[in-house]
Amino acid sequence: MSIATAEFGTSGPEAGARSEDYLWTLNFGPQHPATHTTLRIVLKLDGERVVDAMPEMGYLHSGFEKLGEHLTFNQYVTVTDRMNYISPMANNVAWHHAVEALLGIELTPRCASIRTIIAELARISDHLLSNGAVGLDTGAFTFFLYAFYQREVIYDIFETLCGARFTNSYTRVGGVSQDFTPLVIEKIRGFLKTFPKTLDDMERLLTRNRIFVDRTKGVGVLTKEEAINRGATGPVARASGVTRDLRKDEPYLAYGDFDFQICCASAGDCYARYLIRMQEMRESLKIVAQAIENLPAGPVNVGIDQRTALPTKQQVYTTIEGTISHFELSMSNRGFEVPHEESYAAIEAPNGELGFYIVGDGGETAYRARCRPPSLLHFALFPHLIRGHTLSDVVAVLGSLNIIAAELDR
Amino acid sequence: MPYTLPSVTDVLAGLTNRFGSLETSLNRGQTRVVVPEPLSFDVLAWLKNQGFDLLIDVTCVDYLEYKAAKHRYGLVYLLASTATNQRLTVRVFVDDPDPTVKSVVSLWEAANWLEREVWDLFGIRFTSHPDLRRLVMPDEFTAHPLRKDYPLQGRGERHNFPVITRDHS
Amino acid sequence: MAVVHSVSSDRLELPENVVIGRLDLLANWCRKNSLWPMPFATACCGIELMATGAAKHDLARFGAEVFRFSPRQCDLMIVAGRVVMKMLPVLQRIWQQMHEPKWCISMGACASTGGVFDTYAVVQGIDRFIPVDMYVPGCPPRPEQLIQAIIDLQDKIQREGTINGREFDTAGRQLRKRALVEIANPLSIDASRNPNLQRELAAAADAVAGRN
Structure with a gap:
């Protein structure tokens, strides 16, 4: 890429003291291995020290929100898969959580538990990749391979569950596409047994590794006030001491029933963010372990009276309500009733608060489907975090923020 | 929804005392306040002082094809409080030909990119924004693609590139 | 890879330790x-x-x-x-x-x-x-x-x-296509709706005329 000379709105604290002639401009991305995806940052350097950074985005803007106005509520879930593509299940849950908030649907207990389990498994796989990427960028390739192997195990669970290993499109309005089978439960139990050991191994590899600690401790410090003022959520905010986690604060799905802790740190640096993610994986395991052993019986989709989820085959063949409901849901111009309303609902996605602001206009598609992406606000933090640090810290900070371009740009 | 959000009636009462009566509504536990455009900055600044310290989102809806809509654009400010977990939605309506709102970047740094995104995709101008440029679309792009009068497939911009064949490379 | 050990012919006599192959194959x-x-x-x-x-x-x-x-x-x-x-x-x-x-x-x-x-x-x-x-x-x-x-x-x-x-030379690919047209019977091809094919056929006819 060509090196663009960019206009800088604000200069770093050091810029005033030195002559501008010493500074030179380095273009970082949009195609660079450490950006993982398509981020671009124009850095202003004084030697090896970053004086200022200007993030540039939009290299993966694909019109998700416009597409949301043309796809039905059930179709759009396939697109949300491609939003934060390292934890697609969490996006599916977020989208249909928001749709159900608009429609006013209450899930069956079994469905709530199932969604909780898959959202937590998605959180584990997300944290594995984002921590693995921090390791990869700071030179710990083995750690990345450990992390990715465990992701494959989770992929395998999801594939058994719904047939797709990666882009799952699992949830439906008022339910999920497939119920848990005994094989899935068995695989999740197997994962619960083997994963803590691997997690211990991973922690032994990196958590007290001198090089890793030196490269991440004290780098990219975000204070609590700044975190709130700049809209940080999720692990990034919790590493700075913001005790905000929607799983506890607004217990959606079945989170109110389970015993788990919110992980917080006060340092606010890259190392704290790494530790938060490691610890959150253990908490997620606790939730999954409780949920899988106490999985409620009963139907997984909401009943016929709600008119949103397809009835079971038994109901279609034996009851008139089932037949009518099946017919109406299958017809392209019928579908279910959507109120003339607007609502916002969010879940605690692995990256932070992932919410959708949906405007319904009575039709079968959303009039407006706004996604509130955590990555956008976290990427806006970047210049603030990197000022004064060295060029090699850029990758550590970027990795610890876990910015996913597709969610950033949509 | 088993969980209902904490009530914000005391905040609404204070808001009415301070700014006169504003249109409020409640939908599934979410409280919304409609604020006239000239008051928007003052109301948001007051709300920030009342404890809504976290700006969740700034976005916009184009009501061009919406039934019984009085205004063209409706801005949405989603606020939350980290201390009390209250949430509040503030709506500001603006119209063509020059939709303009006062920027809230001086209150929340988070609004910087969110407002740039709204400018990019909807063409709402935010006055006194420090750096109002396009965020996601290329700089040379002229339309505002999330407006309802812009087609989903675009107006052919996506095909407007030079073709590189094997002979060129 | 095609490897020829010690080919004996009237034109070429190779010692035991020489291998003949197409350089293309080796590069590929x-x-x-x-x-x-x-x-x-x-x-x-x-x-x-x-x-x-x-x-x-x-x-x-x-x-x-x-x-x-x-x-x-x-x-x-x-x-x-x-x-x-x-x-x-x-x-x-x-x-x-x-x-x-x-x-x-x-x-x-x-x-x-x-x-x-x-x-x-x-x-x-x-x-x-x-x-x-x-x-x-x-x-x-x-x-x-x-x-x-x-x-x-x-x-x-x-x-x-x-x-x-x-193989990346698109002009060269065009030449190979012409050979295919030459083999086919020109009269059996309906080229009325394909200007490219018409050009090819004309070139093929010229080539045939030149050869004769």
């Missing part, structure tokens, strides 16, 4: 087993590309694991994920920065056709703007599919490759 054999991919990973497919290189699927088994992020060092570009308007100039520039001989794999539905993203911002298939050798279907493709695509590309390099890159 070297090239196909040392593909250095340039991962142009933009979106979801990029994660599957990482999975392909990671422990379970291990692309190293097929001699194509040396991911290099500098286009100067690579000869295989794997475009993984959708390419949008803002990204396409970058893609074209990186493609032009790569050295010949180079190949391109379009991984996934989005890179090949735009996929589900038939929207204002997404380029509807990168083959509209840069040459593509291999398309991988799937959204995203499984790692096995990508491995299969790389094996197929290796096969293609082995079959079609030439040491001076004649």
Whole structure:
């Protein structure tokens, strides 16, 4: 890429003291291995020290929100898969959580538990990749391979569950596409047994590794006030001491029933963010372990009276309500009733608060489907975090923020 | 929804005392306040002082094809409080030909990119924004693609590139 | 590789330790087993590309694991994920920065056709703007599919490759097509709706006339 000379709105604290002639401009991305995806940052350097950074985005803007106005509520879930593509299940849950908030649907207990389990498994796989990427960028390739192997195990669970290993499109309005089978439960139990050991191994590899600690401790410090003022959520905010986690604060799905802790740190640096993610994986395991052993019986989709989820085959063949409901849901111009309303609902996605602001206009598609992406606000933090640090810290900070371009740009 | 959000009636009462009566509504536990455009900055600044310290989102809806809509654009400010977990939605309506709102970047740094995104995709101008440029679309792009009068497939911009064949490379 | 040991003919007498082969074959054999991919990973497919290189699927088994992020060092570009308007100039520039001989794999539905993203911002298939050798279907493709695509590309390099890159010469391809027209009976082809074919047929007729 060509090196663009960019206009800088604000200069770093050091810029005033030195002559501008010493500074030179380095273009970082949009195609660079450490950006993982398509981020671009124009850095202003004084030697090896970053004086200022200007993030540039939009290299993966694909019109998700416009597409949301043309796809039905059930179709759009396939697109949300491609939003934060390292934890697609969490996006599916977020989208249909928001749709159900608009429609006013209450899930069956079994469905709530199932969604909780898959959202937590998605959180584990997300944290594995984002921590693995921090390791990869700071030179710990083995750690990345450990992390990715465990992701494959989770992929395998999801594939058994719904047939797709990666882009799952699992949830439906008022339910999920497939119920848990005994094989899935068995695989999740197997994962619960083997994963803590691997997690211990991973922690032994990196958590007290001198090089890793030196490269991440004290780098990219975000204070609590700044975190709130700049809209940080999720692990990034919790590493700075913001005790905000929607799983506890607004217990959606079945989170109110389970015993788990919110992980917080006060340092606010890259190392704290790494530790938060490691610890959150253990908490997620606790939730999954409780949920899988106490999985409620009963139907997984909401009943016929709600008119949103397809009835079971038994109901279609034996009851008139089932037949009518099946017919109406299958017809392209019928579908279910959507109120003339607007609502916002969010879940605690692995990256932070992932919410959708949906405007319904009575039709079968959303009039407006706004996604509130955590990555956008976290990427806006970047210049603030990197000022004064060295060029090699850029990758550590970027990795610890876990910015996913597709969610950033949509 | 088993969980209902904490009530914000005391905040609404204070808001009415301070700014006169504003249109409020409640939908599934979410409280919304409609604020006239000239008051928007003052109301948001007051709300920030009342404890809504976290700006969740700034976005916009184009009501061009919406039934019984009085205004063209409706801005949405989603606020939350980290201390009390209250949430509040503030709506500001603006119209063509020059939709303009006062920027809230001086209150929340988070609004910087969110407002740039709204400018990019909807063409709402935010006055006194420090750096109002396009965020996601290329700089040379002229339309505002999330407006309802812009087609989903675009107006052919996506095909407007030079073709590189094997002979060129 | 075709290896001839000690051919005895009236024109050529070889000693025992000399091997004769086509230089093209040798070059192809070297090239196909040392593909250095340039991962142009933009979106979801990029994660599957990482999975392909990671422990379970291990692309190293097929001699194509040396991911290099500098286009100067690579000869295989794997475009993984959708390419949008803002990204396409970058893609074209990186493609032009790569050295010949180079190949391109379009991984996934989005890179090949735009996929589900038939929207204002997404380029509807990168083959509209840069040459593509291999398309991988799937959204995203499984790692096995990508491995299969790389094996197929290796096969293609082995079959079609030439040491001076004649297979990339589009003008040369036109000449080969003319030979096909020449063999066919010109009268049996309906060329009324195809101006290209009409030109070819005229050229073929000229060639036949010249020979006679």
